Amino acid sequence: MSEQDTLEEAKTRGMFSSRRVFILAAIGSAVGLGNIWRFPYVAYENGGGAFIIPYLVALLTAGIPFLFLDYALGHRNRGSAPLSFARLSRGTEGLGWWQVGICFMIAVYYAAVIAWAVRYTFFSFGKAWGSDPEGFFFGDFLQAGEPGVQTDLVPGVLWPLVIVWLAVIVIMVAGVQNGIGATSVVFIPVLIVAFAALVVQALLLDGAGEGLEALFTPDWGALAEPSVWGAAFGQIFFSLSIGFGIMITYASYVHRHTDMTGSGSVVAFSNSGFELLAGIGVFAALGFMAQSSGAPVSEVASDGIGLAFIAFPAIISEAPAGALIGVLFFGSLVLAGITSLVSVIEVVISAVRDKFEMSRVAAALVVTVPCTVISLAFFSTTSGIYVLDIVDHFINQFGILLVAVVSMLVLAWGVRALPTLAGHLNHNGSVHVGTWWRVLVSVVTPVALGYVLIDGFLADLRTPYEGYPTWMLLTFGWAAAAAVIVFGFLAAQVSWRPGTALDPPNPLEQAKEGA
Template sequence: MSTDVRSEKVRRGAFSSRKVFIFAAIGSAVGLGNIWRFPYVAYENGGGAFLIPYLVALFCAGLPFLYLDYALGHRFRGSAPLSFARLSRPAEAIGWWQVGICFMIAVYYAAVIAWALRYTFFSVNTAWGDDAETFFMKDFLQTGDVTVDLKVVAGVLVPMVIVWLAVILIMVVGVEKGIGLTSVVAIPVLVLAFLALVIRSLFLPGAAEGLEAFFTPDWSTLTHGGVWAAAFGQIFFSLSIGFGIMITYASYVGRDTDMTGSGTVVGLANSSFELLAGIGVFAALGFMAQSQGVAVDEVVQGGVGLAFITFPTIIGEATGGALIGVLFFASLVVAGITSLVSVLEVVVSAVRDKFDLSRPVAAAAVSIPAAAISLVFFSTASGLYVLDILDHFINQFGILLVAMVSMVVVAWSLRALPQLADHMNQHGSIQLLFWWRLLVGGVVPIALAYLALDSFRTDVETPYGGYPTWMIALFGWGAAASVMVAGYILAPIRWRRGTSLDLPVDDTEGAER
């Protein structure tokens, strides 16, 4: 390995082995959405039948796009902006667009982790009493009218500060000792905790009815385009692809690593965890339905409603509910932390590459402003409303749009798929042949374009969530547009002295295979 390449590895940081990289990638992919989003989406879109479009989306879109992200980062050895710049200088703006999206996600993602942290302790004595919804909305978050209310909620502020201090420490420590070690420890803990939750849920009265509702297939839904769109959307949401995370992580892996095999392990592990989450969640929902004497569909809620209203209600009614609550919310905290550090790493890595900053300085320069913005907007009485709007628009018109643009540019404008495939095939156990170029250059962009256009039509016709127009314009459309504009503002800035935009020399001494 050349001296230049060795010094570059030391400067940027690297994962010590393929195993650590896989754990870190799984940690990024397995997040809050796996636990509360997948069960609800599957139930609403055909139950057991949804697994067919879901698996099609995984193998025809999710894994091929994951391989593309890996190829860009592993081939060009940089953050998202640097990798795109080394591919083609004008394409750098796409990388900064992805960086902006990750920064936006980080500032609100920490809030949900903080809620889960607080609820881990609330579960011990079921502090929410008999009315979990009123407790969450009024007592805990102290929400009022749908407007911007900057009244600080101490019960949210304190756990958010704890979350940010932990995350900043991880980011400052570095790639291997921070992100890598956190993932290697946290992912097994997460799996064991959630497995214990699933086992406990299966023995609740009514669990069988919940699982029947979850798995009973409604084959007629397979003829609906919206069901297939939901499957593609879930795969992109859960695999953390298309917005710089996997590009950045792949740049920290040695040249001789089997990247396609690693990607397959990550994708299958992520989907397996989602299926496990569905089993555990619906077993618990079946118990709740039986105890209330209602059908399962009357207690099913998605998103925040499932995590912080429905599950606390279950915990309050079940024998041994405190254990279920601690396991569930602790799982959310662990999954959230591993995902949050991966999102922030995209920004930290890009800032380090661009401005030649040390790891601690770059981590502080990114994490402290993100924490400050997060605390200002999401520890307040209106934090839930701002979070809901921002999350919807960044996902629908940030992640999906930049993913589509990046694939079209790489496949059609730069025609770079053959060289990326050749690079991945050197050590890959799964060869990227014509089928991969067809999917990445055709099938996946078309699917994403459909998703984006359908979401745009829906949000134009019906204001999202019934929120005031000015809030949607500011925190929704405005936020989604600002990350795109930021990409084109940051791209022309000169790279640090010594950064070469030429193709990097191969590093033949990499992580263990």
């Protein structure tokens, strides 16, 4: 590819200015809320220190191989998720649009959690939650009633959510390098410094050692449990932002001669390193909370929303320099959330630009304005947290996980694309992918993720998720998961804009790669 071609591509589609910017953007996408509030508890519940073994096995046999697969698709075919699939094989385009639908769904609710974190960053200064963080969060802050659909707006959520969306719109309009790239270059170093400072503060708390002992004491017997291995594969999969179009899209913005496998290895190990750092910080703080309350760590440990907005405020209220810990913790959630949210939305914007003749600004507004309206309508109301919880569970379990398994099987066994994609990765890659990679992507990873998917499906059939009313689970859960599938294959029937090349770019270079 000539320098002129590179400049033309950068001008029309957008491009990261360097490999370093791409790596920071990919790390920004991978390092999200789940790294901070999900990994520590998953590790604790699944063997403590012994969990590191299945975690590393999952990283090496599923996480990194799947990340390479996404990179190969986007980098080789130079397009959004739908266009990259279409250029590989016309009949697979619907898989790309399925991923686009998932990303749209995620964007509208993910922004709400960031808005909560924005508000709690300021609450930390005065410890506004008082002596009852749980009652404050659900009552005073969210004004949540019984599960259902209420349309009463909550101003305390509405305005920070508006601010989050305005910031995101500015970033997305600015483009790939000036928006996403520039944000990642600033936010990721700041995030690492802020969270490292939080960890240091947490380690200085009385009882920190008790928390770390609870996290890292190995339960070797847990390694005999299939569910522990399933948890490891599920955690790696969700934390790396793989399987639903993000890394395909980002890889399409990288210079053709970039070492993609080397870059992928840096991203994967950086993500896992941050998760380990999060585990240390979170459980050091939980150890303090346990000692302060006279309870064992097992009674104060939690994950997700409960950890972030109930347990941590309780810690902040009691800890020396609590306000500082609160600002660092919730500020880290905001930074990690924003870099992940822009990557999710970029999947949709890139697809719209490729499918239709649109400028960057027009496509960004066409996507972000509806996202903003839907997000405000559903998640700044008194029922927002219940809708969010249901949509998040079903889209993650039966959206992201399902499309990942289906796409791997289609690419490996349907269109038999793995040799071609391996050839592309090996053209400039420092990590050679051979038979081992094809076996992992075509057999090991689909089987492992299939186990997680089936186990979750059976669990939801046995017991209604979190005891929510059936109509809510059907409407915001099962129907949402089904809707993105239907959308995917309907969108694939829409014709591409005139002049769109549906053959891989630079066929001579591709021929050399496959040689």
